[in-house]
Amino acid sequence: MKFKDIEFSTYLKNFPDANGYFGKYGGCYIPPELQAAMREIADAYHTICKSRKFINELRRIRQEFQGRPTPISHLERLSDRIGTGVQLYVKREDLNHTGAHKLNHCMGEVLLAKFMGKKKVIAETGAGQHGVALATAAAYFGMECDIYMGAVDIKKQAPNVARMKILGARVIKVTDGLATLKEAVDAAFVAYSQEYNEAIYCIGSVVGPHPFPLMVRDFQAVVGVEAREQFIGMTGELPDAVVACVGGGSNSMGIFSGFLNDPVDLYGVEPLGRGSKMGDHAASLTYGEEGVMHGFNSIMLKDERGEPAPVYSVASGLDYPSSGPEHAFLHDLGRVKYDVVGDEETIDAFFELSRMEGIIPALESAHAVAYAKKLARTMGKGAILINLSGRGDKDMDYVIEKYGIR
Ligand SMILES: *Cc1c(COP(=O)(O)O)cnc(C)c1O
Secondary structure, three states: OEEOOEEOOOHHHHOOOOOOEEOOEEOOOOOHHHHHHHHHHHHHHHHHOOOHHHHHHHHHHHHHHHOOOOOEEEEHHHHHHHOOOOEEEEEEHHHOHHHEOHHHHHHHHHHHHHHOOOOEEEEEEOOOHHHHHHHHHHHHHOOEEEEEEEHHHHHHOHHHHHHHHHOOOEEEEEOOOOOOHHHHHHHHHHHHHHHOOOEEEOOOOOOOOOOHHHHHHHHHHHHHHHHHHHHHHHHOOOOOEEEEEOOOOHHHHHHHHOOOOOOOEEEEEEEEEOOOOOOOOOOHHHHOEEEEEOOEEEEEOEOOOOOEOOOOOOOHHHOOOEOOHHHHHHHHHOOEEEEEEEHHHHHHHHHHHHHHHOOOEOHHHHHHHHHHHHHHHHHOOOEEEEEEOEEOHHHHHHHHHHHOOO
8 A cells, every 4th residue: 555655565664764764753863882782782683583483482472471362352332332333442452461562572672682692681660561561571581670760750659669579670769860760761771881781771662762663663563463363353344443542652553553554544642631731741743843862863842942841641651752753754644643632531431441341441541442432423434443552450549549430
């Protein structure tokens, strides 16, 4: 399929280019001393992604350890309630081991680290979701795991800190500055620049310098490949639309990659938080502009000084001031439509999916459900497939405390 001069039947092979660019977005903007380390990872990945041994090993792990393929569920009661005839379906990444899609790329990254002969994986974490997924993968492969985390976040996210420690990871407290995610990123980068001979840095989404946006997309593509085949098996046709939430953009790239070459409308949902004022949301593709941060060129939210702006969302996995370079590219191209959903509609969808379907969604995923409900009301007929990126156990206490039972 051709769309605005881009041939999508060969798109996944041709994008990004050899230097990690999706059009003008992407690249590798990092200090010279780390360029060689990133090149080593890119070279290793290029060799390994074609190796039968690597592919078979990852396939076996997906099945035997992660519990893949995850099913697709038809949301019959919710579809009936909307009442336009449009049918909603969810791809159940909440049923992937550890309860979200993040393990899909963490298992791939740590398997790569093992093939490269590394002994340790390093990462930062904010809410702790990436840290837990990486600690799980490190435990599986018998690797050391250092997770850098701001002191403020350590206090707020006690259950995830406990999980990481039980899984055998070292949680390293960062007390500089505001002691949250940004400082944790800086500390993890400093550690990596000293330890790259024996360690690799594992990024938690389709962001960061090349080759991470490529690798993480490829590792998440299993979601799109499974979903396309399962959906056709269930209904005999393709969905009319696919909807996913966008933080850094990994769960959405995973499912979108399976449908880019199909006549299927793709929707990325960004968090509008409390409203459209700077600081109240994290809708970077909707309100942002081009810029470089964390090693890559993309569309980002900047403050007056051009630094990454403060962001907010009720879903801590979505409050990032940019999104992966491939999303910026697909945004400019118009192949994916990006739109927003605020906190209130998200909380309604969180309770509605729980009550009507027996699935408690992560607040991140509830953004996609809320958007799909609105889309279904405008469509009249057809089918919408939602990527349910994770389960909501992690959010229950917070929702009840802040919003009560609805
Ligand atoms: C981290 C997270 C997200 C956001 O990350 P993406 O890279 O945009 O997918 C979404 N859903 C859940 C459940 C998460 O844990």
